[in-house]
Each structure stands twice: as structure tokens, then as C-alpha cells.
Amino acid sequence: xxxxxxxxxALSIQEGENATMNCSYKTSINxxxxxxxxxxxxxxxxxxxxxxxxxxxSGRLRVTLDTSKKxxxxxxxxxxxxxxxxxxxxxEGGNEKLTFGTxxxxxxxx
Amino acid sequence: GAVVxxxxxWVICKSGTSVKIECRSLDFQATTMFWYRQFPKQSLMLMAxxxxxxxxxxxxxxxxxxxxxxHASLTLSTLTVTSAHPEDSSFYICSxxxxxxxxxxxxxxxxxxxxxxx
Numbered sequence: 001x002x003x004x005x006x007x008x009x010a011l012s013i014q015e016g017e018n019a020t021m022n023c024s025y026k027t028s029i030n031x032x033x034x035x036x037x038x039x040x041x042x043x044x045x046x047x048x049x050x051x052x053x054x055x056x057x058s059g060r061l062r063v064t065l066d067t068s069k070k071x072x073x074x075x076x077x078x079x080x081x082x083x084x085x086x087x088x089x090x091x092e093g094g095n096e097k098l099t100f101g102t103x104x105x106x107x108x109x110x
Numbered sequence: 111g112a113v114v115x116x117x118x119x120w121v122i123c124k125s126g127t128s129v130k131i132e133c134r135s136l137d138f139q140a141t142t143m144f145w146y147r148q149f150p151k152q153s154l155m156l157m158a159x160x161x162x163x164x165x166x167x168x169x170x171x172x173x174x175x176x177x178x179x180x181h182a183s184l185t186l187s188t189l190t191v192t193s194a195h196p197e198d199s200s201f202y203i204c205s206x207x208x209x210x211x212x213x214x215x216x217x218x219x220x221x222x223x224x225x226x227x228x
Contacts, residue, residue, distance in 0.1 A: 033216060042116075042203055042221040043154075088153060096142055096207060098217060100153045 004089055004101035012107040019076040021104040023089035024069075030094045032065055034074050037086045037103075046074075046087075076106075084108045113137055114206050116220035123194055124228055131189045131223045133204030139184035140206035144217060145177070148201040160187045194227040201225075 004025035013019055023032070031050045035043040049056045049065045049072070056063045062075040076083055086105050090098040113136040123129050133143055142161050146154040158179050160166040166179035176198075178190040187206075191198055201224050205217035 035219070040201070040222070040224070042114075043205075043219040045216050045218065048216050097156060097159060098144070098205075099156075102153050105151075 004091060004099065006087075006089060006101040006104045008104060009102065010105045010107070012109060013079060014109050015079055015081055017079055019079050019083070019106055019108075021074045021087055021089075021106070023072045023074070023101050025072075025089075025091045025099070025101070026070065027091070027093055027099075029067070029091045031092050032063075032072050033090045033092065033098070034061075034063060034072075035088045035090060035100075037088065039085075043088070079106075079108045081108050081110050112208070112218040114140075114204065114218045114220040116202075116204055116223050118223060119221060120224040120226075122226045122228065125195050126193055128190055128192045129194055129225060131191075131202055131204075131225075133187045133189070133206070133220050135185045135206040135208070135218070138206075138208040138218075140187075140208055141184065142207045143181055143187040144205045144207070145179060145187075145189050146203045146205070148203060148222075150201075154203060157189075191225065194225070196227045199225055199227045 006023050033048045034046040037043045047058045060077045065072045086103045088103045089101040115134045117132045145157045148154045157172045158166045158168045160179045160181040162181045162184050168174045181187040203222040205219045207217045
């Protein structure tokens, strides 16, 4: 399966700043999901946005989806040191399978 | 809710031995479980999809005789790496999907198993 691309590959920001990560994919989707992974650990599901939705919020997270451009963005506002992790987007195309993006390594500098 | 556990969390074995990894959904019934493999600093690659009571569906390039999957119940799936070799060393992660409004959506991931083959 073809992976999506995420950019940037790595991002370092000061605590309190906002972090934006982008994800592009190649095929049509039913939904797009964002996950967080702390080093050497499993994935934590953050948010799911369906193909007929354009924007979704959850706490300090804001996700947008543009199906015409096959892209999504994840915004984390007022970042905290605990947000340091790798973030992956994953698309689901109707067969339950998830195709993961390449990931963004986010480092929050205290 | 929606907790998935994996056991063991890490394992070191000698080349040629077989290793079994368990994946359990603790508080929900998982109609489908997925097995992924992740190399250091890389993304997750789907290995196979497992449905309770039926044979697993393997992704292209994944050897079914090498990676045996058994989904014996709605809460347990096992991955056995047979005759492990150093190149099988990786982080193996399972996920479980339950039913939400009649359609599985978000997958819930286990904490992963670090396999090191000497």
C-alpha cells in the first residue's frame, strides 16, 4: 500500500507555541485519523475526521481535511513538553485497513 | 475504555527459535485485529488483517508461513514469528477494531512488542 507523506519530518518549537503538521495522501478515503506515538511505545488515537467533514476540534487539537487536495493538517495549540512525540496520519479507504503516513517527530523545547 | 494489551512487551531470542506475541482487547470485542511492523524511526507497515474464526489476510510481501496469525476469539489474536532471524527484529504492534454504530472506525493500538533476534 502507498504511504502518505507527512511534513515536516521533524519539528522543534518552544513550549507554548502552536505546532502544525501536514499530511498528504494518494487515494480516496472514508476517513483520516491522527495518532501520537511516544518513543518506543504504542499509538494513541487522537482524532478521526470523516471524508465529508472539513474541520474538527478536540481540546487543543484542530484537524482540517481537504479531500480535493488530498491533504490534512493537525494543529496543536499552546504546546506543552508532554506533546513531544511522533505524530502519524492514517487513512482508511473503506476496507478497514489503515495506511500510515511517514510521521512527524515533534519536539517541544521547555 | 477500548484498551488493548500485548504480551510480552519485549523479547530477546536466539536465531531459529519461534516467538509468540499475544494481543488482547480487554474491554471490548474486536471483530478485526491488525498486525503491524515498525522499524526504528519509520512508520507502521500493515502485515496482516485477522478476523475471528477465519484465516488472516496477509499484505503483499508478508510470508504467511513465517508470520502465523491465529484469531481464536473476539478478544485474542496471536502472532507467531517462526524460525526467527535477526532481520525479523522489529517493533510489532497490534490493533483492534470494534463496532461503533455498526461500522468499525478507529483502531485501538496495543503498546507494542520489541523483538530482538540474536
